[in-house]
Amino acid sequence: MTVTETEPADSSPLSAEGAETARLVREEIARRRISRQALADMARISLSTLEKALAGKRSFTLATLLRIEEALGVDLRAGRPAPPAAPVLGDVAPESMGAYARSAVAWLEGRYLTIRPSFGTPGGLFAYLTTVRWVPEKACLGFAESGRSDSRFEQAGHVSMPNLSGHIYLVTNEQGQYRLAILSRPTIDGQLFGILTTLEVGSGSQLVPAAAPLALRKLLEGEDPPLGLVTDAMPHFADYRAMLGRSTDGDFARLHLPC
Numbered sequence: 001m002t003v004t005e006t007e008p009a010d011s012s013p014l015s016a017e018g019a020e021t022a023r024l025v026r027e028e029i030a031r032r033r034i035s036r037q038a039l040a041d042m043a044r045i046s047l048s049t050l051e052k053a054l055a056g057k058r059s060f061t062l063a064t065l066l067r068i069e070e071a072l073g074v075d076l077r078a079g080r081p082a083p084p085a086a087p088v089l090g091d092v093a094p095e096s097m098g099a100y101a102r103s104a105v106a107w108l109e110g111r112y113l114t115i116r117p118s119f120g121t122p123g124g125l126f127a128y129l130t131t132v133r134w135v136p137e138k139a140c141l142g143f144a145e146s147g148r149s150d151s152r153f154e155q156a157g158h159v160s161m162p163n164l165s166g167h168i169y170l171v172t173n174e175q176g177q178y179r180l181a182i183l184s185r186p187t188i189d190g191q192l193f194g195i196l197t198t199l200e201v202g203s204g205s206q207l208v209p210a211a212a213p214l215a216l217r218k219l220l221e222g223e224d225p226p227l228g229l230v231t232d233a234m235p236h237f238a239d240y241r242a243m244l245g246r247s248t249d250g251d252f253a254r255l256h257l258p259c
Helices: 016-032 036-043 047-054 062-072 102-108 237-249
Strands: 110-117 125-135 140-146 156-160 168-174 177-183 191-201 207-218 228-230
Touching (some): 016 036, 016 047, 016 062, 036 047, 047 062, 102 125, 110 237, 177 207, 191 237
Antiparallel strands (some): 110 125, 110 207, 125 140, 125 228, 140 156, 156 168, 177 191
16 A cells, blocks of 8 residues: 555546656666566555556656656656766675675565554554665665655665674664664564664654564565554454564563663
């Protein structure tokens, strides 16, 4: 599930410029070896919007095109000067991120159902998507959130995997403001567990440091789990709660509070 946006009717004729844009997007998808679903998640648009535009059934809106350009790091609009080619940085991440090779972390790429406690509804859970993919321009794994009901707080950043701790770090740094998730390596059933440290909206516009357990499960191709706020009245609450509970019950993360 991704964030949807208003599009023109399917009957709108596709211009030559629109057809060329669709071709460029298809080429980028093939070159980067990512799925269309992954691109939709990274660009925070619906898969149906992307599919229809690539099939020539409708034109890309400017808003959609800007999101895709941001996700891919390229300029797709005709008539604009071509951006300078991104430097080829190789297939090994910087030492500051763990110096991992792309071939050694390909198993981590994909879409993940992500669950944490709700910060606004006591006893509730919050579910969204996290997409992990290799970013050639930065020579490292990157991640991006999507499908959040509070989409303005969706995070994106880089992935660190140092050998020293054996953990996976999802790091967001926006002008020196950090948000960090520390995760275990995947279990045999493809789940990752850990802890999230972030800023929570407090009184008024005040931001308050907050920490919470976190759980991720890799999704199958085409799988579309329920997202958003999850309460105990919903049929999938028990499964989501059990999955999140493994973070602390399985000793993947510890929350220390004074007695």
